[in-house]
Amino acid sequence: MAYKKKLLSGLGTKIDRAEPFIRSLIYVSGWSSIIFVIAIFFFIFKEAAPILTKVDWGSFFFENRWIPNPAEGNEPSYGAAGMLYGTLAITVVSMFIAMPLGLSAAIYISEFASPKVKETLKILIEFLAAVPSIIWGFIGLVIMGPLMQKVLGIEVGVNLLNASIVVALMAVPLIVSISEDALRAVPDSYREAALALGASRWEVVYRVLFPAAKSGLLAACMLGVGRAVGETMAVWMASGSTENIPDNIFNPALLLERVKALTATIASEMPDTAHGDDHYRMLFVIGIVLLSISVVINVVSDIVIKGVKNKNQ
């Protein structure tokens, strides 16, 4: 009898008393992500708030005149068009490089590679994802820059092309892993049906898998864009950090122009500001722009991916 009583109490009582406490800890931790996202918005807006009403938004978005510390007697000017162009240009050019490479690698890994090759490629791509952005910046600045100077015969090796290649290599692992998930989510019966009808593997890919997985592939590319917009250190070190807006955006020579991205502006100018002055607050305004872009991209691609999952079930 006594033994049975002991057995019954063994698992229970002591831990039971702790359980409500632990449960509340788990609930609070579970909600913490939402709390942190709200906190990020709150603190970024809080620091930017005093200047939000004073910003000349037309000039901020459309004028390339970023002079936070003007010569004596002049008004500072905050026209961020040059940086918006820089971020846009790096994103577009890097996606031109990353999307074909990333999608091809994802298709190869998921549809063509033998299991061993597949496993090796996945591990290598994972290593690629692990390389920190400061190392990419270092590669752009110290290795690729001088290489470009030599090969292309230009004066400055850090430019739009350099930054875009570096950002593309950083975005590729993300694109590969999300696209591969999307391709794997397509039921095998689709592939079997197409093969039975006499399609080659490539026809299966572009006639069957592309249409079936297109939203997943789209989401992968969107997340790649988000990565490119938000990248800081690599862009800062490899882009040359000079605001340039070319007259003709279809002139290929602009690839070798130096550009300046929004992220790099914050990183490079923050140490020169005093907490609370206008320049400091304007950098938080740029932060709001970046935050909004990234949250919109993430929420939309999340909805796209979830939509696919629900449809396949």
Next chain:
Amino acid sequence: MSEAVHNPFAGSDFETKKLRKENRVKGFMLLASLVLIVPILVIIGYLIYKASPVLSWDYIWGDPGPLGKSGGIWLPLIGTFYLVVVSLILVAPIGILAGVYLNEYAPSNWFTRAINMAVTSLAGVPSIVHALFGVGCFVLTFKMGESLIAAACTIAVMTIPVIVTATREALASVPQSFRDACWNMGATKWQTIRTIVLPNSVSGILTGVILEISRAAGETAPILFTGATAAVAINTSDLGTKLMPYDLDDRFMALSYHLHVVAEKISGMPEEMKYGTAAVLIGLILVVNSFSISLRLYLRTRKKW
């Protein structure tokens, strides 16, 4: 002699054409995968080759000389170590419990969807915006100043999604029947989680923790204005200070920021100092990541269900 015997199994022209096209595409895709991977392997090899003149025990153990132009990298290295440890202490409990919540407790409703969306958004927020958040929240509002603890908090917030996602996936891979069996024995929910679910998913969670370590060690932007500094005046002649040079409210040197400084900020930097720092950082991160990958491979071979 008559004509060569016609092979009845040979494909028609149409079919051979298709096959040839398939092989071309396949070759192109293999090429694309190699274009991604080979250059970076070559570059890392080149990095280590260029760094080899300085890579030695003295380089690791020595303190940086004036402007980092000579000497070693001990102070940045130990700074990165403490940054990783403090941020891990802060983020691991929250991240793991949040993963437990999302997989075990969360009802399937709009609020849980919102939490999941918050996790993905948090992972997508640019690192420089995390840095601004760190300044606004930890440095100014919580009055931590630019310090090790403020930087660690910023890194912790940034890396929560890594641990949450890994934990959630590890828990989700534990079969539901394990939980049912435990509940049927009369165990409460927390007892089930503690005795059945967590022990069976510990390696998956560990993978997430290791990934967090590698992220925290490599990040530069979030510590730029929250505590990292280019140089510290610390006399490291006695071993105690050498091993614990920073207090929680000190500014600190970190390997990633040190690399930025030596690579870009200071002119006339000897080449091998730049490459040395880069090689140590990338070596550290690759070692940490190989650990996580081999853990996962090992885990897959001995999975019991």
